Amino acid sequence: MTEERAMEAALRPKALSDFVGQQTVRRQLSLVLESSRIRGTASDHVLLSGPPGLGKTTLAMIIAAEMNAPLRISSGPAIQHAGDLAAILSSLTEGEVLFVDEIHRMSRPAEELLYMAMEDFRVDVIVGKGAGATSIPLELPPFTLVGATTRAGLLPGPLRDRFGFTGQLEFYSTEELELVLRRSSAMLEMNVASEGFAEIAGRSRGTPRIANRLLRRVRDWALVHRVDQVDRATAAEALEMYEVDERGLDRLDRSVLEALCLRFNGGPVGLSTLAVLVGEETETVETVAEPYLVREGLLARTPRGRVATDQAWRHLGLTPPDRHPDSLSG
Template identity: 70%
Template sequence: MAEHDDRPEVSPDAQESELAIEGALRPTSLADFVGQPKVRSQLQLLLDAAGMQQRPADHILLSGPPGLGKTTLAMIVAHESGRPLRLSSGPAIQHAGDLAALLSSLTPGEVLFIDEVHRMARSAEEMLYLAMEDFRIDIMVGKGAGATSIPLDLAPFTLVGATTRAGLLPNPLRDRFGFTGHLEYYDPADLERVISRSADMLGVALPPVARGEIARRSRGTPRIANRLLRRVRDFVLVHDRPADLDAVSAALELYDVDEIGLDRLDRAVLDALVRRFGGGPVGLSTLAVAVGEEAETVESVVEPYLVRIGFLGRTPRGRIATPAAYAHLGAPHAENALRFDDL
């Protein structure tokens, strides 16, 4: 006999409200987008020029660490252009036929967003060269000596590609983007503006000192700031207390986010590097195995922030921990620990 579930059901209205808030947290115009002033100005000029000439905007490549707003900017490009938006991702396009089906279904002027564009299959990348430049693709029909190439014209479109690893893009593909914007980590003041806007939408009354604390622990990343804000909201709701500095500190401590924003995986990487490998140098794959994560996760998610704050160094012989990492972990710094100058 099935056990009776006493948990309250989530009402459809509550689900719709949460989805509406989730959508509202994303700004819909460049004027509302916080931070990245240089990229915003460049995009605004690009879109204004395209609008004055009644043509689709040039193809756009957005690069930078995860969580800085690349997807949101793609949505803004479509919204401010008055064009529909099609969403896809590089890992989903593993054959030239996948890309051909996607491109041939686009309407005139449509904005195509491909996230992690560097992870597309090579055959699809080569097809994309011609599509971006001449708005056509060649489809092979048949096999062997009887194979025939049939050209297929495409509707003019704007491709917005996003990548966390621009260096992996082949030069012929990168050169076909009319504009390349690199998104930088946010400073605390801009993050506080993001948190203030999101807190208003979530109905969380945060004093300035509490906003500053969340911003300080958000690793310069709006996505992380919004995620931490949601956890603070849950904490004060369950414990029925004001969202003051003490509540923010208690909530983030509960979720293993320390005073400078390092989480469990960050500290695990540093701890392995310092305590198990003597500060390094140690190879990426060895370090990833030591913490039970994929090497790509360590390289793309953990390392950029640790390098940025000066806790980890990349050298030809492997990763090394800096004196600042030892100090943060409270570990004694070995006298013979390697430094950049030694390598």
Template identity: 70%
Template sequence: MAEHERDVVSPDADLDERALEGALRPKRLEDFVGQERVREQLSLVLRGAQRRGRAPDHVLMSGGPGLGKTTLAMIIAAELGAPLRITSGPAIERSGDLAAVLSTLQEGEVLFLDEIHRMARPAEEMLYVAMEDFRVDVVVGKGPGATAIPLDIAPFTLVGATTRAGLLPAPLRDRFGFTAHMDFYRADELELILRRSAGLLAADLDDDAAAEIAGRSRGTPRIANRLLRRVRDYADVRGDGRLTLDIARSALSLYEVDVQGLDRLDRAVLDALLRRFRGGPVGLSTLAVSVGEEPETVEVVAEPFLVRSGFIARTPRGRVATPEAWAHMGLTAPPDAAFGAGAPADGAAAPAAGP
């Protein structure tokens, strides 16, 4: 599958899109839409720290890509009136890389560490001490003659973000004073985000068009804003510039995003599961081969949304289509369709459903 075919509903963003997102990000906590409980809890953490005149506790945010973790990190720095340093786990390959970042932090600075679960283990162990004691131990020399020199660093606030919280070791999780889980957004919240973004983009967005785009945005603000830009392009080129319901539907149809937010790959997976395998169960590898993709692509890119939307159930015997999948694809389920029933419980013996 060509990369551009997936980009429109991918929750990930490249550097160019992140630059575009920067203009649409809210700058204050009160302007941030959605995540009400997280906003309220975070507000208390920040206000309490400001009243005490101290740096707030370290913050860990988990959740899927595109839900606002980077935006909240920027808002935390803005609310504190502190500088923001941004880096990522994959960029910290050695403990020396982390020491170089920490040793140059100013007092009260906010360090945003994206994809923190992908940080190298030696750097991770150094981070434990830095978070707790505001100190790093720099090792000088090699072998038996190596010496650890303690280096004090300025008190700072670490904001860690992860899409896979389960990969974080317990000692690291325990050092965060506040942990927030970012949920997917409701359609009405996405409509508010779209109206705000349309105003910033000087786009004339009708309310029913906003509702249509929000309903196809997979509960993710990043996807909603991306679809808004594609609909705006369509309106500018093939319409009079106004984003109406008809324009939105035509544009989203052109980009192969259906009413549930499914794209070409999602529908190909469902079509194969329903037509070729009678609704399953079928193994991941077999399903991936049937749509011409790698198993990892199906499992990481398509399957999470299909499972969350209730179209696929994962059982020990393999992937199984739900009644909602048959209805969405306009097909009639055979009398012997599994629907996830009859699958053995986890750990029970079951025949393999494909390689």
């Protein structure tokens, strides 16, 4: 796992010019950072939202590098008390970038402390308890907060409004993922044909993190089987062994579809029942498998439960049953 994390970190681009995709966010963020450099001040606070694996952490690292500032990394779940956040904020240096991943999972007291810190660069530290408690104002050096969230709708309005720039990251196209893979393969010293890149990119679910992970698995397969150049057939054979099919579905995705189609004739089925059938936690099915299946048009959410679409039946090599069109509404 340590080697995997080190490899993933090495594949991250270090400059905004090397970052592939997200053209709109890149242009807007470049303007914000350049303006801050010209003014000689810390950048406005930045909120990055979007599904996992699209580059939010990488962009936070790039922001710190572009501003030639140190980077402090934390996460929402780790900040459950106002005192935890006060300790972090009070130790920041001028211009430092504080990156908080999954910022929507911070506790409410910590959020309220963050409001004043972001706007006035000041926090009030409470000393003591009860009637004897006193508030001590603590001035903070100007800093840049970079927040990342996969669920922007869960952020309170007052917190969201204090970010000077908000970037919404979108899923990557196959062509953009091929560019990511070309850069990564050069760093991994892999010999990959153009059709090999296309095959891996097409199974990567529009996500660079998944694309790089699959590339490393293909590299392992090629090394073991002594394949000098990875072409389409090699990439396909390697990924089939890792149970990633031509549409990017993995074992969990197919288990969900098979449970719907083979056990319940396509549904509708409640989420908790579906999770029991595939042997996973409800949250895992809802957050890992379901978003991609819905986006690919293989699964539909209805008021009565989850339903497999006709595409799902055909993807599994099955004949869709005759049913009323309203069963797929919602």
